Amino acid sequence: MWNDTDLLRNDSFSCASPSVEGYRYFGVLLGSAVTIVGTIGNILTVLAFASDTNLRTRFNVLIVNLAFADILYCTMLQPVSVDSYLHLQWRGGATWCRMFGLLLFLSNSVSIITLCLIAMSRYLVVAHRTSRCARLLLSQRGVAALVVSSWVLGLASFSPLWPVYVFAPQVCTCSFHRTKGRPYTTVLLFLYFILGLGFVGLFYFLIYRKVRVASKAFLKYRPSQRSSKRKPAEAEGTTDDSGISAGTSTTQSCEISNDAVGTAQHKTKALEGNSEVPEVSKTTQESPNVSNVVKVSSKPSPVQIQTTPASTTGEDSEFKRVTRMCFTVFLCFVGCFVPFLLLNVADKANRAPQVIHMFCANLTWLNSCINPLLYAAMNRQFNQAYKDLLQKAVQPLTKIWRSQRFTTGFR
Template sequence: MEFENITLPATTMTPTVIYPREATVLAAVCAIIFSIVGVLGNFITTVALLMHPKLRGHVTTKFVLSLCVSDLLFCAINLPLTSNRFIKEEWTFGPSLCQMFAFIFYGNVAVSLLSMVAITVNRYIVIAYYDIYSEIYTTTKIWIQLVLIWFVSFGLMIPPLLEVWGKLGLDRHTFSCTILPKDGRSPKKYLFVFGFALPCLVIIGSYSCIYWKVRESKRKLEGRSKLNGQTAKEKEEDSRLTTLMLTIFVCFLACFLPLMIMNVADDNVQYPWIHIIASILAWASSVINPLIYAATNRQYRAAYSNLLKFCKNNPVTKRTTWGSRTMGQSSNSPHYNEKRNPLKSDKPTKS
């Protein structure tokens, strides 16, 4: 999973494994554990959100589901192959699968980050531009954003996949499938800037704006029952959801930043143990999100609880009680405006 790119001297016929055996065993074990836990956690989260009527209708949930699907693919495809290559200390699945491995890995990282960008922008608009929120986030526009997230993320990997700019292949020195240079050219640095650094800056900037907007609103509207047209309870629900999404981004950054730093500062892998630990942290980013959902937000805990009850009891009887408890009327709810203004419930909705 490493991003490093090391070129062997032309006289070297057999690459020397640079990782200690203890490090590769640790990496293999962690990859297996993360694969099992990540597949179960992200699959359960996806099903729980889809089965919960109120969360399913939230705008933010659409982008959270995009994040879950991305993490699920990574845990189901990349991590099992990673565990095998660390156990055997070589890639044994052929060049075609090696290319697809790198394609899916880098594409998934981009999907995760762009999904977080979409979530952050959504949180900022609901707080700063609440009056036009429903006009911006119609069903059609949400789906356009989701399609663009996946299209752009994997579209960035088309040039190296087709060997137009760099290529996807095996770095025999580290037995990793990654982006390699072709004719002395590689898009890796540009992908790092536009696929990782730039989205991170957008997210950090958006959350900074959210912080100052909330601080300003509290100072100006202290003690009032409504903020920008929202009731106090609705504002509280949106604030909790924003805190949850900020926590997810901070954890993602904490997981991936060490690997980014090591691949820039130690491109020759002089500290293999640190590279292994940084890689393990990067893999953990696809596993921890369901734990964050359950630990920090009562709405998501309610979704997990309802799924558990559904599995234990008759599904027909449970359909009438999904989402009946612990759910405030957040501005993300698709029927939120109708419930606040029942006389306007017959007004046609945008699509």
């Protein structure tokens, strides 16, 4: 096993060991698959956003930012890791090793910050969409500032560790030294991986609570299908699949204003619930562009409800699917990194077999290639955009194949 002094004096940059001679080929195959799938998938995500007007929303800017962080890793860093596993040696020298370590943690930190921003935006749409702070953060300039800030913050956080980025033989890659950077490295890991991911989980828990309360309130006062047919609502606004409406002053069609929560149980905000959740608003003047408003009478007479048409329920259902997709992305990120983090905490003396360290490190690779697969599986708009892009890419090859087949048949 290696101790901390060996890590600093490891001028040969070798991680060769009889215990990993056979395992390295698994690492090479896995790393190659991550490079190919991650690079193609994340580039498709960026191209889908750029080419499909339906995907060009403020919320999806955060999805694209996450894709850029994954492209940085899959395209630039993962092939280097594959080379190190193949030769069981770092072949880039000390300077590139430091650069590799910095870019590695920059990519991871931007991913975590972006996951926090995605969860926060989901929560703001549910709970505080009409507040001034939420409107500012969810505006075009606000989202652009958040994206730029994620990269600036990540770079500022891990740049001071430049002198202590070294080759770590137990995982056959470059990282910061386990003890030389303390206590700064301990604080960073706590802020990003514990506090940051903890806040993401908290935001989704709060979303879940509000949705459950709103769903129960709506089910209690849901009108009959006959009355809903009598009073169809007119759609006046447009809302993208992220739940952020096109107008800056409108609320999400499935969101209920805070005034409705506070009175008599005039009932709570509903975002998704049972896929037929309407929006409640105190007055139409407060949200002039809101579609499908549920009007609560101030008189003691029975509650008068104007129900939502199929278009609004479709928006609510789409918002629910997008939120579930984002939560799944978060769970996958946690699942990829938790084994590696727990192993490093439990095995401070590096007594665990090297192959265990390498396997847990390999699990973190998957995080950079799995997101496009989740988008394709859980978001119909991204799924269709991927198909369109792939068809356009295959068309020239199909034409060449058909022309050659025609020429051969003619001869």
